[in-house]
Ligand SMILES: Nc1ncnc2c1ncn2[C@@H]1O[C@H](COP(=O)(O)OP(=O)(O)OP(=O)(O)O)[C@@H](O)[C@H]1O
């Protein structure tokens with residue numbers, strides 16, 4: 001299967017689980033990051049201020065570049081607005097660039113579809129805000145405070161054709177980020193630009209009007225997304241078939257079950273030929289058959305090179321469907337890169353990785369204190385390795401009074417879902433240790449052709465009796481990466497067309 | 500002029516959504532940057548087609564499966580005509596000849612205005628679910644409320660014309676051309692105010708209550724149930740203050756265009772402001788200027804506040 005977007009994995013490969021990956025993330029295949037000039041192919045006519053309602057083309061103001069971030073098109077929906085990114089000297093084309101951009105000219109970087117720079121979102125507490133005209137004029141400006149930052153300085157660049165999973169704990173800001181990118185919420189600061197038609201399914205549901213029938217809602221919704229009546233007519237049957245709601249299509253949607261509601265919403269969203277699909281945790285209410293259908297559709301979109309960003313709490317889904325994961329924690333982007341690594345990180349954060357053995361290691365007589373990775377024993381710590389490279393796993397043990405004289409160490413290298421990849425043990429007979437600190441080095445001359453992020457799990461047992469002493473699974477990870485995109489193993493193969 | 504004309508979706512191009520892709524592969528979904536930008540814009544700009552669809556939808560919701568309901572909404576003003584004629588002409592003896600026609604020629608446009616503004620006021624709040632979930636040009640919400648009222652108005656006006664012609668009164672003439680500038684001012688003013696209140700009402704929910712009260716009072720600031728002459732007699736050289744209200748100018752112009760007092764006009768209080776046209780055109784120009792300024796304010800306020808609609812709802 002063709003994979004057309006793996007370069008960012010390489011980009012992020014340096015320290016794949018760094019809190020803030022250093023390199024600017026995202027641009028696919030080394031494409032130049034989109035500068036401001038890369039964003040606006042739209043012709044803007046500064047004289048287009050025509051206040052009569054009859055010309056409904058929105059007026060474009062020359063001062064657009066000075067408007068608050070993310071709200072550059074005066075009539076644009078707040079926030080995401082591919083047509084007119086704010087800021088940047090090139091945001092307003094002084095020449096009123098013609099619609100046709102010749103291939104030789106500086107064309108927008110079509111590889112970047114979603115770009116958010118320094119996106120922050122503050123929710124103003126309701127107590128601090130006038131909610132009536134009366135209050136507005138009677139009680140001016142209350143005490144500030146109690147504001148809540150749902151997003152803090154988030155940078156995202158999503159290239160064309162990427163399928164990106166957005167994960168994080170409840171309240172970490174996933175839905176908020178999606179709404180900001182969808183142009184529904186205005187970022188408090190930072191800039192957002194999205195190229196192309198966005199179809200979104202945000203927070204359990206589509207934008208439906210309960211008083212209307214399913215049929216009318218399909219027309220309404222598709223029409224809002226920019227389709228003409230003729231186009232909708234053409235797609236209508238396909239939408240209804242996809243949702244499997246033909247018998248219900250003329251009922252009011254307020255009488256739909258939540259699954260039916262989402263079915264119809266998803267069907268519309270995927271049929272309007274979106275360039276960007278934003279999905280927020282909606283698949284959960286669909287039954288299994290429908291979930292399969294949705295996933296198949298997402299896979300199809302992925303193959304077609306559309307851009308998909310979806311929020312889900314199903315980390316397995318992210319691992320299987322996404323090219324990339326974004327992990328949010330309290331509004332900050334803490335990881336951007338390989339799904340396998342990101343989900344692992346998140347699982348650790350959420351405490352869903354299996355914890356320690358028989359005796360909690362803190363109270364054991366032999367305590368595995370830390371683990372370190374380096375090329376050679378005692379070398380500089382390193383986290384990123386290439387297949388075939390040397391690796392030394394050093395386990396530091398704190399041995400107290402009352403510990404067995406001879407101990408035995410099993411060290412597991414564990415991969416995804418705690419699958420043990422290989423095991424290394426101390427020589428038969430065990431190690432003789434006295435009270436104090438000891439370091440056990442496991443040296444691997446050639447790392448296997450494995451790809452992914454791995455953790456270490458140490459079992460300590462009494463070498464004479466075989467009784468387990470303690471177990472500790474370390475949070476630290478090391479990564480092995482190669483040039484190919486996916487999978488656990490690097491296998492030599494050849495692909496040839498026959499016949 | 501539909502902006503969709505800019506963004507045709509020729510069937511058969513690789514970008515056309517196909518339910519059964521022949522063979523998924525990269526590049527099926529073409530990404531011409533200028534096309535993407537066009538599609539972005541189609542999602543953020545007010546388009547006629549979208550507006551039309553919304554108005555059609557509103558009509559559909561309002562008259563869900565009842566043609567009778569629709570007919571009733573047209574007949575309603577005519578019934579009022581009968582009642583008011585009875586009350587004002589026979590019981591109260593207002594002294595305005597053909598009172599019903601006089602009333603209707605001003606009342607229809609006022610009703611269109613006040614109906615537009617008050618339903619536009621709640622339009623964003625009423626569509627909270629859409630505003631919070633779909634990216635679309637939010638201004639279509641108040642605008643479609645105006646469009647909805649405009650459709651009703653035009654049909655009611657047609658009915659009024661038919662009634663006038665059936666009654667054998669004078670209607671067809673150069674006067675009718677006054678409807679064009681008056682209609683333009685009315686639309687501008689209505690859209691301006693609709694944008695303004697719809698935006699304000701999202702954050703300041705008492706806007707709609709204040710508006711209701713204001714409209715109730717405002718009704719009496721227009722010479723619909725009384726003769727404009729009455730105002731001229733009271734205010735003399737200060738009449739212009741009264742005419743700063745664009746709706747008053749629109750109303751008297753509509754009356755000048757549609758209403759024919761007939762020969763039996765009773766002496767003391769002239770029912771109409773002026774027998775000529777220039778008086779109306781001059782005042783329409785002022786009212787138009789006021790409306791355009793207000794429209795600019797309305798646009799500006801809406802534009803500024805719309806970014807926070809989803810958050811305030
Ligand atoms: N309109 C709002 N006003 C005030 N605070 C808000 C608003 N919307 C969201 N928040 C707060 O912002 C934070 C992030 O919310 P968000 O909905 O983005 O979380 P999430 O990551 O989607 O969580 P979940 O997994 O539960 O869906 C939450 O603490 C929430 O309370």
Ligand SMILES: [Mg+2]
Pocket residue numbers: 174175176203280281
């Ligand atoms: Mg959420």
